[in-house]
Amino acid sequence: MAISRRFLIGRIGGAGALGAILAACGGEAAPAAAPTAAKAEPTKAPAAPAPTVAPQPTAVPVAPAKPVEVTFWHTQTGANLAAIDAIVADFNKSNPGKHTVKAETIPGSYTGVYQKAMAAIQAGSTPDVAVGYESMAVEYMKAKAIVALDDYALKGPSALSAADLADIFPIYIESNKYPMFQNKMLTFPFTKSLALQYWNEDFLKAAGVAKNGQKGQIMSFDDYKKAVTALTKKGADGKTSVYGAHVKIDTSYIDAFIFANGGEVLDKDQAKVTFNQDAGVQIFEMWATMVKNGEAYENNKDSAYQNDFGQGKVAGFHDTTTGRPWVRRALTNDGKEPERHKWLVGMIPQKDTAKPVTVLFGGNVVVFDNKDKARPAAAWEWVKFFTNKDNSAVFPIKTGYMPMRKSAVENPEVKAAWEKDPQGKQAFELTDFTRAEPQIPAWQDIRTILADALLATITGKMTAKAALDDAATKANKLIDEKK
Amino acid sequence: MTAPTMTIPGRAALAMTAARRRAYWRETGVAYLYLAPALVLLTAFNFFPAAFAFYISLFKWGLVQEEFIGLQNYVRLVTNEEFWQSLGISVWYVVLAIPVEMALGLLIAYLLFQPLRGRGAYRTAYFLPYITSTVAAGLVWRWLYKREGGLLNEVLIALGLPKLMWLDEPEGVFQLMAHAADANLPAWLAGPSLALVSVCVMSIWHYLGFYVVIYLAGLGNIPRETYEAARMDGAGEWQAFRYVTLPLLSPTNFFLLITGTIGALQAFNQIYVMTGGGPLDSSRTVLMLIFKTFYQQTRVGYGSAMAFVLTALILLLTWANFSLVGRRVTYD
Numbered sequence: 001m002a003i004s005r006r007f008l009i010g011r012i013g014g015a016g017a018l019g020a021i022l023a024a025c026g027g028e029a030a031p032a033a034a035p036t037a038a039k040a041e042p043t044k045a046p047a048a049p050a051p052t053v054a055p056q057p058t059a060v061p062v063a064p065a066k067p068v069e070v071t072f073w074h075t076q077t078g079a080n081l082a083a084i085d086a087i088v089a090d091f092n093k094s095n096p097g098k099h100t101v102k103a104e105t106i107p108g109s110y111t112g113v114y115q116k117a118m119a120a121i122q123a124g125s126t127p128d129v130a131v132g133y134e135s136m137a138v139e140y141m142k143a144k145a146i147v148a149l150d151d152y153a154l155k156g157p158s159a160l161s162a163a164d165l166a167d168i169f170p171i172y173i174e175s176n177k178y179p180m181f182q183n184k185m186l187t188f189p190f191t192k193s194l195a196l197q198y199w200n201e202d203f204l205k206a207a208g209v210a211k212n213g214q215k216g217q218i219m220s221f222d223d224y225k226k227a228v229t230a231l232t233k234k235g236a237d238g239k240t241s242v243y244g245a246h247v248k249i250d251t252s253y254i255d256a257f258i259f260a261n262g263g264e265v266l267d268k269d270q271a272k273v274t275f276n277q278d279a280g281v282q283i284f285e286m287w288a289t290m291v292k293n294g295e296a297y298e299n300n301k302d303s304a305y306q307n308d309f310g311q312g313k314v315a316g317f318h319d320t321t322t323g324r325p326w327v328r329r330a331l332t333n334d335g336k337e338p339e340r341h342k343w344l345v346g347m348i349p350q351k352d353t354a355k356p357v358t359v360l361f362g363g364n365v366v367v368f369d370n371k372d373k374a375r376p377a378a379a380w381e382w383v384k385f386f387t388n389k390d391n392s393a394v395f396p397i398k399t400g401y402m403p404m405r406k407s408a409v410e411n412p413e414v415k416a417a418w419e420k421d422p423q424g425k426q427a428f429e430l431t432d433f434t435r436a437e438p439q440i441p442a443w444q445d446i447r448t449i450l451a452d453a454l455l456a457t458i459t460g461k462m463t464a465k466a467a468l469d470d471a472a473t474k475a476n477k478l479i480d481e482k483k
Numbered sequence: 484m485t486a487p488t489m490t491i492p493g494r495a496a497l498a499m500t501a502a503r504r505r506a507y508w509r510e511t512g513v514a515y516l517y518l519a520p521a522l523v524l525l526t527a528f529n530f531f532p533a534a535f536a537f538y539i540s541l542f543k544w545g546l547v548q549e550e551f552i553g554l555q556n557y558v559r560l561v562t563n564e565e566f567w568q569s570l571g572i573s574v575w576y577v578v579l580a581i582p583v584e585m586a587l588g589l590l591i592a593y594l595l596f597q598p599l600r601g602r603g604a605y606r607t608a609y610f611l612p613y614i615t616s617t618v619a620a621g622l623v624w625r626w627l628y629k630r631e632g633g634l635l636n637e638v639l640i641a642l643g644l645p646k647l648m649w650l651d652e653p654e655g656v657f658q659l660m661a662h663a664a665d666a667n668l669p670a671w672l673a674g675p676s677l678a679l680v681s682v683c684v685m686s687i688w689h690y691l692g693f694y695v696v697i698y699l700a701g702l703g704n705i706p707r708e709t710y711e712a713a714r715m716d717g718a719g720e721w722q723a724f725r726y727v728t729l730p731l732l733s734p735t736n737f738f739l740l741i742t743g744t745i746g747a748l749q750a751f752n753q754i755y756v757m758t759g760g761g762p763l764d765s766s767r768t769v770l771m772l773i774f775k776t777f778y779q780q781t782r783v784g785y786g787s788a789m790a791f792v793l794t795a796l797i798l799l800l801t802w803a804n805f806s807l808v809g810r811r812v813t814y815d
Contacts, residue, residue: 115778121546139781143546301651304631445780452763459653461763482780 175436187364213346224349246317276468284464360434544784556788588694613692621756676765701735
């Protein structure tokens with residue numbers, strides 16, 4: 001093959017320029033499938049710091065004078081998509097304003113939506129409503145790309161009624177208020193779930209473990225450690241055949257356990273992380289010791305631990321309440337067999353069992369600030385419809401997410417669903433004990449840093465204290481850089 | 484014999500010059516016309532975005548443009564440990580992938596160049612991975628590498644060997660070997676993580692077909708007479724390969740070395756799909772870091788600066804390749 005110098009130089013020049021552009025644009029287009037399942041995200045800061053961004057002018061809600069087609073970007077597929085589409089069809093049929101919704105699944109999870117929204121903001125062609133995590137909402141707001149929902153949800157012609165507000169669990173409203181933006185409500189709950197503990201009920205009984213994490217039977221950390229030891233089974237060769245626990249490498253659960261251990265992950269000013277204090281170190285040490293003793297293990301890839309639970313290889317694990325359908329499939333060989341063992345969901349272990357706490361996480365929606373002010377108003381109509389008493393009860397039972405209203409318990413469809421899914425009811429009953437995670441802009445990256453610190457600890461590469469201190473240094477630097 | 488002296492009247496000379504000038508411009512105009520589509524596309528999709536990315540790199544830029552900060556993004560980059568760590572991982576990726584791809588590519592091409600039965604089918608088989616989507620292939624390889632129930636670990640178990648963590652192993656491969664011998668190496672000798680090596684193996688499998696095809700073309704371009712002359716001089720198979728094939732393949736080798744290195748430094752899809760840069764950032768190449776800076780941290784200005792530094796490093800490496808290897812290339 002004759003290859004001339006000129007050809008080579010041309011090829012290299014092209015590749016160099018392409019390199020700059022690919023790199024500058026973030027490389028090749030991100031593949032549709034992320035390597036890990038979508039992670040739960042931070043939701044709420046523990047305290048309101050001094051505002052860092054100038055107050056936004058209060059938008060005046062405008063009732064849409066003409067029919068508006070509201071574009072809605074989400075990530076749901078399969079059965080969840082069918083559930084959304086059914087609500088969209090209802091809205092398009094029944095909405096008195098005659099505006100309609102055009103829902104679109106964006107590939108690539110919430111990150112995919114964010115990437116597309118980034119480009120849409122540059123191009124001035126944002127959707128009206130999009131799903132997103134809190135860190136994304138903060139970036140959108142910094143770019144003045146979204147509206148605060150206070151002006152639509154809490155006042156104006158289509159505001160939520162007093163009865164609605166009393167019906168919605170307070171955490172679902174509070175966790176969508178952002179201290180760094182004068183506590184304005186930038187997001188509204190969409191697909192929420194809780195961080196809870198799953199237990200093999202048969203194993204608990206066989207091992208004589210009395211408490212199971214449900215109301216009135218919440219475990220202390222000592223109870224938990226004893227339970228994990230009692231539930232672990234080892235063969236004559238010393239190898240573990242049944243693990244007592246699984247360690248999930250995910251910051252939402254690290255946060256949940258630190259909160260449950262009486263700690264915080266951020267200081268009151270949201271200026272420094274505090275996860276490397278005693279509460280955090282104790283949690284990391286607890287998990288590292290369990291792994292070292294062969295009582296716990298880590299196998300997060302593709303949620304393999306859920307299958308292990310179904311196979312009776314692990315007695316308990318902490319996970320999102322949304323995992324229930326997958327656990328059930330693992331237990332029934334994809335619905336072909338009856339459940340192999342009884343199971344339940346309960347609260348994660350607590351330092352103060354009288355005041356339990358866990359994390360509420362999951363996706364929210366934002367409403368983009370369209371130049372045509374009728375559009376955000378129409379968009380809010382859709383959000384309000386989607387989260388009304390009926391839809392907010394029925395959508396979760398079709399998808400595994402958590403109902404955001406107390407009245408869901410009275411809904412006949414929910415009642416019927418909970419007959420087959422008692423774990424859904426168990427989880428719902430723990431909603432009052434939830435709180436949110438931080439929502440500062442740097443938190444998305446801090447999540448990765450903190451998860452890596454846990455991995456380094458349980459694999460014995462670093463001690464708990466060293467790993468957390470190292471993570472804290474990196475996290476604090478990021479917080480400073482993202483101010 | 485002397486050449487006849489020609490006297491051209493001044494006006495006629497001028498007319499000829501004008502005609503030549505017109506012809507020149509006509510010819511040049513046609514050339515530019517041919518070039519125009521490519522130039523327009525390159526400008527729209529390469530040069531302008533690159534220039535704009537440089538502009539962005541001079542700003543603090545999140546979702547939208549913020550303040551002008553000059554070269555601060557570049558200054559910060561110099562002291563960013565993550566960047567240098569990622570660059571080291573990128574270099575490992577190149578060092579692991581390119582020599583193996585070239586050596587295997589040449590070996591297979593040389594074998595396929597022989598008069599084998601079913602040669603076409605073999606050539607197709609080797610090329611198939613290259614036309615497979617890296618995302619799809621990456622997902623399949625991720626399954627092969629699964630810790631529990633993955634094909635590779637099942638094979639290891641069948642052979643009575645311990646399972647490996649593959650894509651979940653942040654430990655360096657030399658360190659793992661040392662551990663197997665109950666030894667411990669200092670961190671700087673630990674080598675690339677098993678996760679990165681595992682991704683490299685997939686990349687080698689994926690790109691091998693391309694190397695084979697280019698080498699086959701290179702082999703086909705070597706004149707038969709050269710081999711005949713060598714044989715008449717008493718050269719055996721190895722000598723013909725060493726003294727005829729290899730030197731005459733030098734432009735092909737050089738082409739593959741340069742483009743392969745550039746391509747490997749820009750590898751993204753398979754790393755994103757298989758490890759996401761983990762575990763513990765042990766497979767986070769520079770491009771992965773740029774992606775993360777863009778889409779997770781929303782630091783578009785800083786990410787652009789990284790992209791430009793990466794481009795500069797690629798150009799530097801290419802220049803070094805030209806200087807060190809290019810002069811040994813035989814084009815004729």
